[in-house]
Amino acid sequence: MEHHGFSKSVELFKRAAKVIPGGIYGPKSPAFVIPGSYPYYFSKGKGCRLYDVDGNEYIDFMCGYGSQILGYCYEPVDKEAIRQIKEGDLLNGPQPMMVSLAETLVEQISGMDWAVFTKNGTDSTTLAVSLARVHTGKKKIILAKGAYHGSANWCSSNDYPVLSEKTDILTFSYNNTEELESLFKTHRGEIAAIILTPYHHPSFAAQVMPGDTFYPTVERLIKAEGALFILDDIRCNFRLSLEGSHSFFGCQPDLLAMGKSAANGQPISILMGTDALRKTAGSFFITGTFWMSGMPFAAALSCLKAMKELDILSHMNRVGTLLREGLTDLGKAAGFDILMSGPPAIPFMMFKGDEDLYLNQIFCSEMTRRGVYLHPHHNWFISWAHKEEDIEQTLTTAQEAFTITAAAVS
Amino acid sequence: MKDALQLKKEQRIASFVYSGVALSLLQYVPLFDGISAKIIKETSFCVGLKALGGGPARRIIVRNGALVLEEKERTPTDITLLFINPGDMSNLFRGMKPRIIPIIKTFRFKAILSDFRTLMSRLQYFMNPDEETLEQHFSHITGLLIHSALRGVKEVAEQDDYVKARVDNIPDGEIALQVAEDPSLETRMRKKGRFFTILPGPWGENPNAQLIFKTTRAAHDVLKDRQNAMIALGTMELAIRGRISMIQSLFPILDRLGYYMNRKGEG
Incomplete structure (x- = not known):
């Protein structure tokens, strides 16, 4: 997936900084994610896909901080x-x-x-x-x-x-x-x-x-x-x-x-x-x-x-379980001990022994830059709109992100 | 309107902040300033500064070519500058005329006071530089600002109940302030309970959290309050890594530090 950078997000943020204290307030502030790897402003969403103002597309695991249980624009x-x-x-x-x-x-x-x-x-x-x-x-x-x-x-x-x-x-x-x-x-x-x-x-x-x-x-x-x-x-x-x-x-x-x-x-x-x-x-x-x-x-x-x-619960539990098991296995294959916490529909991943979240920040940044929006510090959300093929694509991306994270550690 | 008791309390805290920041910075100026270096090389003395009314008591010791800030009243002083209240002590560091009672224990007192004044004026010179000085010593001045911010955080966090809940929210651990283009400027601070310690390098393991300025210019502008830290984060002039919650809780303490540093004269 071609990445278009975040220049429009940053430009908007600079404009915002002049008229809105802090530019963006609350947990949507750049301070809560990793600037340079995450967009600040979004243009649209459909299903489990989210698009930022620079034209980057994401499989989104934040679901508007949980609100989009059926997916965007259901x-x-x-x-x-x-x-x-x-x-x-x-x-x-x-x-x-x-x-x-x-x-x-x-x-x-x-x-x-x-x-x-x-x-x-x-x-x-x-x-x-x-x-x-x-x-x-x-x-x-x-x-x-x-x-x-x-x-x-x-x-x-x-x-x-x-x-x-x-x-x-x-x-x-x-x-x-x-x-x-x-x-x-x-x-x-x-x-x-x-x-x-x-x-x-x-x-x-x-x-x-x-x-x-x-x-x-x-x-x-x-x-x-x-x-x-x-x-x-x-x-x-x-x-x-x-x-x-x-x-x-x-x-x-x-x-x-x-x-x-x-x-x-x-x-x-x-x-x-x-x-x-x-x-x-x-x-x-x-x-x-x-x-x-x-x-x-x-x-x-x-x-x-x-x-x-x-019957969204069965669906979210099924795809959520696929995600957590997939990430655990891929992490293990890359040499990491993965800690998945929370129920299947509200998962969060950490690397065992990484309480300061350095590895999460690398992994989630790499995922997001590759089109899978994972928050490094906040639990994720599954929706009805996440299908098996989205999880499959997420795990394919995760394999690459785990390799990069492992290289960063070594 | 704040009541008199509150104003007195803030005056006391301000004296800790001003004296803590300025006296600790004095240690670093001779490392790059020839005039200060010459003084500490050629003389030795101990100057005590003590504020009545619950203010700080600190000592500057110049000995064996080094200048050290002593936090406790251990080393015998050659001269003690006794301030009649904490506000007067703050005024000294703000370049205003304080009311001082000098307690002199040596006939060299005139020379010592002159040297101490020169050291202080060199610090003021670098903390409020003209354009030429700023260009020439940009990295050193930024280093002073980094140290000044951490030392200020320490004083506010340890003295001011206004930020107590914020301090309680910061998990114990180590925070590093770094400048990506100049690793020599890295400074670390350890938080344990309510107390902060600025750690001398070299450091071992990764800190629990990192505040990384992209350039020395970015560090200078944020620490001089010419650029808002949140905006610098968004424009990627500043990055935070690791246990970000530690750093997020620091920002309100830095705001409070600004409150004290921007106070007008008091007496």
């Missing part, structure tokens, strides 16, 4: 979204699809009795934390070290003392039940909720699945404390289970934040809850100008339907 969903835009997207009040979507979700998602809709994951997790505090009358929130729950001040890396929102945030090491027990003991009577991702997926590190005793311990502790369990299912959403990731792990949250992939990339996130929290949620002031726009509801209804009909 036609039935887009058709519904466009139909709704033509009917009017944002009106004076909600459209009927809002009710239909809530009904669909309540029926589909295990143990959840109501739904409210927001735009981004941060909206949902922040609303969940507020509801938990109001409902319990307590302030403290527990979360795992290194876990990402959004960009709001209570949970982001903006650790400035003048932002007082972090005062009541307590942290523990994921899977460390002793540490968790100790937090509950020390702060007895003060804890409003624990917020967890279904499994631990920090950036710059391997993903960690919950230990056998983890969720039972969480559920026992919150029950004893009279606290709530918030599951932040934003990133894993529908890649572990179509009934909510908690059903995959056999636990039951009180509040469930979802989003990213619910409408195949259209802007919607969801907070669901149990009956016990319905009254609190009903009396809490919740709004946003765009939170009731119709297009994402239409897209979400279509996306949920497609996910069921296509």
Whole structure:
């Protein structure tokens, strides 16, 4: 595949730098990847293929940071979204699809009795934390070290003392039940909720699945404390289970934040809850100008339907397994001990003994320069649009990238 | 409005930053500046600098042709410059007139003070160079800036609670600042807990994280705040490798360092 360089990306970035602080903010910033090997700006996507502004094509394993669960421009969903835009997207009040979507979700998602809709994951997790505090009358929130729950001040890396929102945030090491027990003991009577991702997926590190005793311990502790369990299912959403990731792990949250992939990339996130929290949620002031726009509801209804009909979980698990097994074998053949972490549909690869990620940075850069977009520091995503032949092409490229990585080490 | 207590606290931290950066840089100037080299070759002395009100106490020792910064009050001083508050100590390094009580223990005090002033003025000369000096000593001046940034990070990280959470987020390990076109400028720093140590070379293993400037010019421009580091990353004048999270957490500390370095005079 011919590589066209990144001159247009860099030019755009230079223009951006003059009018946008930092050029590109957040995890899409050049600082999060390897400049020189990764594009900054993209022009289009179709299926699992992504195109940058310089005309380079990629098999994309980021899927718009997880949102494109059916692939870019999945036609039935887009058709519904466009139909709704033509009917009017944002009106004076909600459209009927809002009710239909809530009904669909309540029926589909295990143990959840109501739904409210927001735009981004941060909206949902922040609303969940507020509801938990109001409902319990307590302030403290527990979360795992290194876990990402959004960009709001209570949970982001903006650790400035003048932002007082972090005062009541307590942290523990994921899977460390002793540490968790100790937090509950020390702060007895003060804890409003624990917020967890279904499994631990920090950036710059391997993903960690919950230990056998983890969720039972969480559920026992919150029950004893009279606290709530918030599951932040934003990133894993529908890649572990179509009934909510908690059903995959056999636990039951009180509040469930979802989003990213619910409408195949259209802007919607969801907070669901149990009956016990319905009254609190009903009396809490919740709004946003765009939170009731119709297009994402239409897209979400279509996306949920497609996910069921296509049996996307079996597909993503199958191609995800092909990818992880293929990379493990190829890495081994090149002399590396490969660590694949996370579930098949949300994989991440590291080289054992390379905690600083030097080898990941070489390998993923070489892959991306050769047309397979793999992030060196963030977990990857599989979608319905990734087919066996895409994985085959990825593995062919990986063979070359492993050889180059091995040469760099030697 | 910040309250008086907070202002006092910041004044104290600024004195650590200014004195830490300037006095540690003094060690490097004689390596390329003939005037400074001549002084440290021909004389020996120990000058103490101490700020009342919780400020730093540091000593400059010139002996056997070398200049060393002593962080603790161990070596007996020939003269101690006692500042009546931390703000006055900062003013010294900003080229302003501080209020000092000199505690003199030698009849050579005039000569020692004169030598110390000359060393300080040579540092100022290289840190604020004219075009000609900058061209002539570009690499050395950039080296001073690299060291100044790391030393500044150390002072802010260890003294300022404002960045405590940021410091806690940085995993323990070694960070290298490198200039691709001039390997001699490499400088490393080790972080352990809340403490940072600037490591003298030569170094062995790969650092945990690398901040690599493509050119000496790029290093100079970023460290002089003429170019934003994030923009330099995007335009590939700067690269980061290894445990990138270590470096990302450094940027807010560097911002805070800028806050202290840009403070106006205080007393």
